[in-house]
Amino acid sequence: MNNRYIALIVGVFLGAIVTYLLVPNAPPPAPVDQAAETAPAETLRDAAGLTLKAVKERGYLQCGVTQGLPGFSNPDDKGNWKGMDVDYCRAVAAAIFGDDTKVKYRPLSAKDRFTALQSGEIDILSRITTWTMSRDTSLGFNFAGIIYYDGQGFMVRKSSGITSAMQLDGATICTQTGTTTELNLADFFRTMGMKYDVLAYEKNDEVSAAYDQGRCDAYTTDASGLYAERLKLKNPADHIILPEIISKEPLGPLVRQGDPQWEDIARWTLNVLINAEELGVTQANVEQMKSSDNPEIKRMLGSEGAYGDGIGLGKEWAAQAIAATGNYGEIFERNIGVNTPLGITRGLNALWKNGGLQYAPPIR
């Protein structure tokens, strides 16, 4: 008996010492200083390209997606992954291998997603993740861009008679734990001087089940997510999504910090998809477009210059990506557009020329 007692004390102390050793009570040096001090240019170049090399050796891309959200990443009844986030992964795989099937999808909960990326279990996280400063900085990631401009909204039962988020004073609200949603919710109610109770669950399915069964009055998440989740409810027609959008949620793919080349591949694949829509290059016409007279298209599709070299890929990288998935507009319409069950209009996600926010830097 005595032995155990002493051992526990020693255990707690050891744990405390280890933790203390492990975590200096100061933030790590800023990335720039770090590179300058400890890593000469050579090591930096080594870090750049490591991920691409590893992916090529492995023969497939590892892509983190949701555990099932229709329109964004969801396995169909044959187990094939479908959705906008999935299509982005396919585009990246096609840009690297010329083959969009060389992707392994790893379904991740909101909670596990960052660890999976940090530990190198996945190469890209394409999982409706909001671009925030802390994720970009202290979590050690870099965002490749914005694939979908979203905002947080509320869904309520039609029978409740609620038509505005301002009427939610005193409501119980369900949400998923480990998301920015929880924080925005708190901010919104605090600003409006309203009271609420929050129920946070680990998994999406649990949240929608809790809402569907009446454990809470409203369901909050990104508006796109609400449209998708509504499809899974028993009677989708009994629920409405309130007009108020209470936050900015720019969703995008992200990669680990420390490999600039890999970050470029992620960023420019997304840019190519958006540029292709702007330039009218589609999945169907990408082959003909290679002989287009438009210099911008020629540069993008590799018939002029070799822009793929800059990111360690072949000349054809962009053409391969577009041939696999189509341009941004095609991806949008196929997965979440007005003709899909989700029925989301382009809105903020229209091209800048059409009054939206989607705008990609040029390839030159």
Added chain:
Amino acid sequence: MWSFSRASISWTNPGFRAFVYQAISLVLVVTLFWFFISTAHENLQRLHIATGFGFLENTAGFGIIQTLVPYSEESSYGQAFLVGLLNTLVVAGVGIFFATVLGFIIGIARLSSNWLIAKLAMVYIEVLRNIPLLLQLFFWYFAILRPLPKPIDSITPLPGVYLNNRGIVLPQPVMDGSAGAFFLVLFLALCFAYGLHRWALKRRLATGHTFPALPVGAAVVVILPLLVWLIGGAPLHLEFAEHGRFDLTGGMRLLPEFIALTLGLALYTAAFIAEIVRAGILSVSKGQTEAAYALGLKPGQTLRFVVIPQSMRLIIPPLTSQLLNLTKNSSLAVAIGYPDLVAVFSGTVLNQTGQAIEVISITMAVYLVLSLITSFLMNIYNARAALRER
């Protein structure tokens, strides 16, 4: 053991061999630790992940549905930790109470001379302890409590008591005015009752005369505070819940998550406690009971003064470890959305700060400290309860 002469540095010397083995294992363990720590250090730096415990002072910014201490979205992560810890302790405390009471009842029922009662107790034990606790929690929460009616159609078994899919709402007792005096008198009465019990015990051991300490003490504890309460003008009333726009407002609310967790933990652990109690009672030899009867003790007295005190020595140690298990099992709260320590701290806080190492270490340390305290108390108990051989 540690000292050996130069001549004995040979493999045939057991002392030397032991020294080598220990040195090797020490080096291995230290190397392993060093490897893990340095790798983690490297990884943290490479990925530019924030470290340190400074985050505990940052604003948490999220809400928690059940808070026993003042907490708001502006509170810090440290305060969120405290809220989670208290929620864990509350659920464990209530669970321990019900599990122990139920466990003793079922354990004694298992040995009942009534065949039906004994069989019922056996079925209870065999069913409950062979089904995973998590599954039982899901059953209570998702299959039983979830399908209850909406707040507007609440079941009202008693006036002021509402049962619905948002939990149980009870009338809230509200104290005012001389409430302080009431609690003071209650406390004094409890002290008096305890003193009385000690005195009566001493007298019985010294003279053999019994004194009805229990009824007298109970009477004092009930009557005195009641008198003060009445003199003070009955400064206590019940506040009833009312139907609000979404839900009932006011009153005292027990969340369905809390109910499911307490229920699941208590029913599951009670099955194990019942077995412990049964084994404890069976361990007291039949001769003891027969001797007690021969001395003229009634069956109730025999159980109370002869069997139970002796079986307690065997019951208490495994009972404590079951109660500790219950406390550890309360961490399953995370699966049904009850905001306990693991759900709030290893869940939400971990997600928002991303500081896995710190958060998990703190959480584990809390449970280790709880085991440490239990072990400490057990040591004291064992020392006191050890058989005094004469």
Added chain:
Amino acid sequence: MEWMRKNLFSSWGNSLLTIVALYLVYIIIVPFLDWAVFSAVFTGDSRAACLGPDKGACWPFVYANWDQFVYGRYPEAERWRVNIVFFLGAAGLIPLLMPSVPAKLYNVIFLLVAYPVLAVILLVGGRPGLPMVDTSYWGGLLVTLVVAVTGIVVSLPLGVLLALGRRSEMPVIRMFSVIFIEVWRGVPLITVLFMASVMLPMFLPEGVTLDNLLRCLIGVALFSSAYMAEVVRGGLQSMPKGQEEAARALGLSYPQTMIFIILPQALRHVIPGIVNTFIGLFKDTTLVLIVGIFDLLGQVRTQLSDPNWSAPQTAVTGYVFAAALFWIFCFGMSRYSTFMEHRLNAGHQR
């Protein structure tokens, strides 16, 4: 009649208790039978069959999803591999459990060494003729058994080592063993699983990654070996000191003494305790669903969220089915442990 008078109505108090108990049985059994049999739905292929206010259990839900419950998302064409693994496991286990069958040692070696290797090759694949099946496709009973069996196979030898370490005369080794055992036993399994899934990757060198399932298996194995160590220690403590002294006096070395004299006896003494640890471990496998691995219970929950089957009684049906399955396994093990206990006791009395 005589029996009833003696056992049920021996006194007024007893009669009252009997009546209360009968009433209790009545209010539990009747609605349950009504739900599970008389009002239950037995045929149908979607929720439509189970809708309705007075319908009981929705059994078609169970058989429609049976394959998911057993294999998870393991590719249909490859499920024969899982079946072989199940069969081999049963073939190795059943003779071991029957005391009269000889060659126990070879049997144990098969189960602890050959079987795990075979099972891994078959389940993971990645060899000619056996396409690789990623663990993210595994699920259901398969995962439950994989986690439980790994826990058992790893925890037994590790637990023996730890128990020997804790009883060792070398202070350093004793200290390490005690710390290891008490720390794992002091924390809830769920925090161990969280540690394995979110913290462990931080401790591995860059580029080294472990599969999510594998990480959980490590966590479960370490956790259960601490519990196993305490059970084995109980067995070692029950051995009379003379056994060891006699063996040493005959000139056997420490390992020889332990392997040939002490452990075979000590382990036999604690077979019931070992089986009880297995039962606990088997029940604890459900916790992996919290870290995103679909064991039997997790798979049942996943199928419950299928809108095609959403009916008022589906959830209860699913949980009752899962409970029954777990119960059969655990109760079977616990019966076996009681059986062994009696056998061992009988041996003692002889």
